[in-house]
Amino acid sequence: MAGRLMALQVEVHGADSLQCQTSQRLSSGGYAVSRADVALFHEQGFVHLPGVLSQEELQQVIEPVYTMFMRNEIPIPGKDLCDMSGAKGRTPDQYTVYNVMLPRKYYPEWQGNLFERRCQQIADQLQGGDMAVDYDQILAKRPHSEDAIFAWHQDMAYWPPHTKETATATCWLAVSAATLENGCMRYVPGSHKEKELRKHEPVGKTREESHALKTILRGGDAVKAWPCKAGDVIVHNERVIHSSGPNLSDGWRRAYVLAFRKRSTVAEERDMGFSHSHNDTVNWDKFHKHGVA
Incomplete structure (x- = not known):
């Protein structure tokens, strides 16, 4: 593991990073982001916000529903339950990157919860x-899974590029502590400032075979791994390059993603027939403008 990280020239930032100390939960139930963290988000393409959920809130709001999805107790149609490692021929109890798309759609009672309001x-x-x-x-990344890797990518490579606005705030919640060993998030700070998206290609042979995409790092890319505590959130934008490594630990690495875009952008996407469901029928030619194969 250490050798793999060194080869990527990874710089590690701890969960107690000083840059985030002034962003905090409020007694009113909301969350205040400091001016420094707003600036940092726009400068590096992401920001780490500590304690967005308390441990009690995590256990009450997230854990019960998350567990139902992990136990396959809530029906998920078609490709919206899949293995994002890119492996084929596995059953859900074998997935190493257990992915549920649109859980709010399939369990509507989760909509409007405390975490959603705070985010x-x-x-x-x-x-x-x-x-x-x-x-x-x-x-969720299965324990002891070398292939539980989410490949390097930019989120915009997955989405229609022709919306008038692209501004995004993707809130990545650590449902369990994210560490170097279990596959915490990794970023290339500032990569969102490049004029063009990098070329992406499917992790599998085609987009139909594997929904996951990957891009290649360049020699000058400085990778930063970002461990964080359960209840912390990392928010990133639509263009910053990011990934996460394998889970070599004894426990699941669990995360929940909640992405926000401008209301007008969401409306444009839906008008195109794009809902982020893997069951969407999408003409992937619209992505070729950005070199996505």
């Missing part, structure tokens, strides 16, 4: 308001 405030503070939920996603 709405965060997204509005980071992106200037008028943000709306675009999609959500459960991502």
Whole structure:
């Protein structure tokens, strides 16, 4: 593991990073993002916000529903339950990157929960308001799984590129502590400032075979791994390059993703027939403009 990280020239930032100490939960139930963290989000393409959920809130709001999805107790149609490692021929009890798309759709009782309301405030503070939920996603990495890797990518490579606005605040919640060993998030800070998206290609042979995409790092890319505590959130934008490594630990690495975009953008996507469901029938030619194969 250490050798793999060294080869990527990874710099590690701890969960107690000083840059985030002034962003905090409020007694009113909301969450205040400091001016410094707003600036940092726009400078590096992501920001780590500590303690967005307390341990009690995590156990009450997230854990019960998350567990039902992990136990396959809530029906998920078609490709919205899949293995994002890119492996084929596995059953859900074998998936190493257990992915549920749109859990809010399949369990509507989860909509409007405390975490969602808090992230709405965060997204509005980071992106200037008028943000709306675009999609959500459960991502859990099986223990002792070398291939539980989410490949390097930019989120915009997955989405229609022709919307008038692209501003995004993707809130990545650590449902369990994210560490170097179990596959915490990794970023290339500042990569969102490049004029063009990098070329992406499917992890499998085609987009139909594997929904996951990958891009290649360049020699000058400085990778930063970002461990964080359960209840912490990392928010990233639509263009920053990111990934996560394998889970070599004894326990699941569990995360929940809730992404916000401008209300007008969400409406444009839906008008195109794009809902972020893997069951969408999409003409992937519209992505070729950005070199996505």
